[in-house]
Amino acid sequence: MSQSPQEGKFAVFSRLPAAFVRAVMVVILIVLPSALLATNASEGTQIIALVAIFAALFTIVEYSASSPSLVEFRDAPPFNRTRFSALFATVLCLSVIFRGYQSPSIITEFFQDSGSQIGRAIDFPFSPVRLMVLTMPADSDPRVVERLRDAAGLAYMIAMISIAWFVILLRLRHWPRRGGAFNVWVNLPTFDPTAGGDVVQRLQRDGRVNIILGFLLPFLVPAALKLISFFGTPIQLDDPHTLIWTVTAWAFLPASILMRGVALSRVASMIDIQRKMAYARAASDDYQPA
Template identity: 55%
Template structure:
């Protein structure tokens, strides 16, 4: 019990640190935004602690199948830290922020080709946006997209080469997929495969859909101001992280379906041998 509580508290503190990172690294944060950040970090920490301190799962998927959630957390934290340092370098440049900005510029220019997700993010900016702001968005988008691709490739290696999640022992569907109801009707295997395909398809499409939707609604609603550093950091991080996270979830559910299929096949083979 103490070990579970300690682990839950550590996870809660890490989530709070993730949310507070932009406010901690960016200079000149106003008091109102700092108070909102502290409140959000506190609420997120409490919810994370309650989730991981409970024996019964609630909403967090693959809770007992590391390193699925750890990989997603590390990739998001790394993205936010890097983008925060780049934004900080616009005000107080250092050798580290300059190196990250140079790397991001190279990646952004390499990924900024017609119809690419990075190009669509750049096109979200107003036509009269300053060149420095456009270049900063391109740099941030290039770095964030690369981090998401690395996280996705790492997870594919874990699944296909290292045999995740079977190498950690028995896989409990109820604990690791609390939002999936096996008794909802229909074959569990078919539903898992269907959900896996939907998540992977949406994950591939979201980097293209999100900028297009933002651009299309800019005339009807107040457009997102990416000139604010914290808004830019969270917007670009979400744009890169959410699609990769959905693809990883789709791959994970496909892997679970594959494990169920293999178990059924072995059970049918054993039953056939016993009948013979």
């Protein structure tokens, strides 16, 4: 049964409060480093404010509309909640660490010691953290290199924990259905089921590609940064804000892509199981006596 215009408007307005809460959380995430760290660049503050406004508007539109245009798994928690929690935790921890270099306290000292221990533990040959440290020029300030190692180690650890927690939640909650309906059109707005080929095979292929890409990106990104610094202008990580967002992107994006691959594989498995059950019911109905 199709939805009437009045029912559609009521559904949109009923989603607005939750969309506003999500928008506020996105704004807090974006302005968090600037709020905790001192900055003297007025232009940088204006850019951050502009980005926060656009991100808030995008979040409100995507989460209040009847169907999103870009955000995947909108109505299938905890996918986006886990990703946002990992991103927020990474930015918060790194911001607290660098605040300790400006205004030391017991809390900042705890985060600095934790990041330093994790960074040293993960900084072994051919590890993603070691590759990230090697992107720095040979004449870099040792303090900047040490801060990069600590930040990279802590961010990578948060990413790994978020992936493990996501997989555990999928098992415990029997995601993506959890006893209810799963709307592929709403939760996968960028996926076209009519593009050709079997839907299950396409989802399984996309899931495998995302898992492999998510695993390789922490190793490939440092190599790309090294090439950029060799052929062009290197990224200046002396600025704490640049270092925070660079390390956050390096750790979070691969984890997010890997979680997307796991989610797509689960959706493909769900569709395959439902298809087999439908075939079995159809076969049993054909063999029933009239």
